[in-house]
Amino acid sequence: MHRGRPFSGASSAARGTCEAIAAVCDPRAADLTRAGDNDEVTATGLPLDALRPRLPSPLVAIEDARLARHGVRLLLKRDDLIHPDLPGNKWRKLRLNLQAAADAGHDTLLTFGGAYSNHLRATAAAGRLLGFTTIGVVRGDELARRPLNDSLARAAADGMRLAFVDRTTYRRKAEPDVAEELRERFGRCYVVPEGGSNALAAQGCAELGRELRGEADVVAVACGTGGTLAGLAAGLAPGGQRAIGFPVLKGGFLGAAVQRLQEDAFGGRTGDWTLDERFHHGGYARTTPGLDAFAADFAVRHGLVPDRVYVAKMLHGLLTLADEGAFSPGTRLAAVVTG
Structure with missing residues (x-):
């Protein structure tokens, strides 16, 4: 230890x-943010693919009566299953950084x-x-x-x-x-x-958006530092899909952070994305009785225990938006389970 x-x-x-x-x-680190997709060789000389990530991650449809009454379908993008030690957005955000470090x-x-x-x-x-x-x-x-x-x-x-x-x-x-x-x-x-949020992380997370092209109309993700949303939105199909980020921290700073990440990674703001900052439940790693009850109920309904730091807050926000009439009947929602 x-x-x-x-x-x-x-x-x-x-x-x-x-x-x-x-x-x-x-001093060379600043030049690494736009590294290309060269062969992914690690510090040990092994390719990153030797870790055998599960890609694309599974996309699972679930039935939820609370959404069905609005004519809305829900899909879970199970990024938590990509790798047992590097799940979800962590694999996507670290991959190109690991390559750049080794290079x-x-x-x-x-x-x-x-x-x-x-x-x-x-x-x-x-x-x-x-x-x-x-x-x-x-x-x-x-x-x-x-x-x-x-x-x-x-x-x-x-x-x-x-x-x-x-x-x-x-x-x-x-x-x-x-x-x-x-x-x-x-x-x-x-x-x-x-x-893990920098330009390389955003570029790595763009693959998440590309995996969801044609699969959903709206994609939701919980946000900490903004790198996943920055890349996700960039990877979605232009004009046909949009992303919603649910910040898990208070402060209202994330919009500027996501835009800055997109500028660094892609040269400017890209993709259709918004933030809903109402569902932080007190801030990072904080919870409320209402969130605890929601997470427990979701686990009973669907056999998945959403973590209260990120995923439960995003799912709670998504179902609240549905109740508010934010999605028209027939909308396909994808919720990213980041692990």
């Missing part, structure tokens, strides 16, 4: 992106996340499977003095070195002085942003 000590950094003005960290950890000769990945981050866990698993050293910068230095929760314990078991930082420093993680301290502490590394 790998635990790191907390660290702090001095104040400095900077853009709220990971560009500063990437440039300090490896640049990196053997170490550094990334960021909170105490319950699926992204940290997935990055740690990718490191174990593909031969990368992994470092996770975790929000909250108080966590260093507590037993690891299941998510962080699993990341540590997969070999990830955990570095706990105070919340003020974490918010400033893109500033040059904090980035310099990371470089001094950990050396040369390939930086994957918080949540």
Whole structure:
């Protein structure tokens, strides 16, 4: 089990992106965001396809009386079944980043996340499977003095070195002085942003949209950092499909983040997408009695227990929109189960 000590950094003005960290950890990193689809060779010399992802992911129709009364059909896009260790949007977001890291000769990945981050866990698993050293910068230095929760314990078991930082420093993680301290502490590394969302992640998630062409009229996805929605919308059929993102965090910042990701990945805003910010249920990793009841009822009806951090919030939003008359009879809805 790998635990790191907390660290702090001095104040400095900077853009709220990971560009500063990437440039300090490896000056070439900024040139990697538009890497092409070359042969996918990993740090161990094995192709990424050796992981045998299940693609395209299954698309499963379910019967739900609450939607049927509105004449609406529901399909579940089971991205949670892509890979046992790298499920859902994590595989799609990491794939091209892993390729870029290997192409640049990196053997170490550094990334960021909170105490319950699926992204940290997935990055740690990718490191174990593909031969990368992994470092996770975790929000909250108080966590260093507590037993690891299941998510962080699993990341540590997969070999990830955990570095706990105070919340003020974490918010400033893109500033040059904090980035310099990371470089001094950990050396040369390939930086994957918080949540895995960058231009390469959005490009990887565009395949999700392409898999759904002709299958649904409206596609719904829960949103944390926006990379999945940015790519999904870009991959859907122009003029015939649209995407709805349901942010799981408060703050109203995600629209600008998704547009910025699309500009970086595709040269501009692309696809038909909107956000409905009403269903965060208090914020990230928070829940309400109403959400708990909805998730439990969905599990009884359909045999799938939706996680309350992401998927349950999206499904609750989708069914609420149907009750509000947002979808005309005959609409095919696809809900992405991101895992």
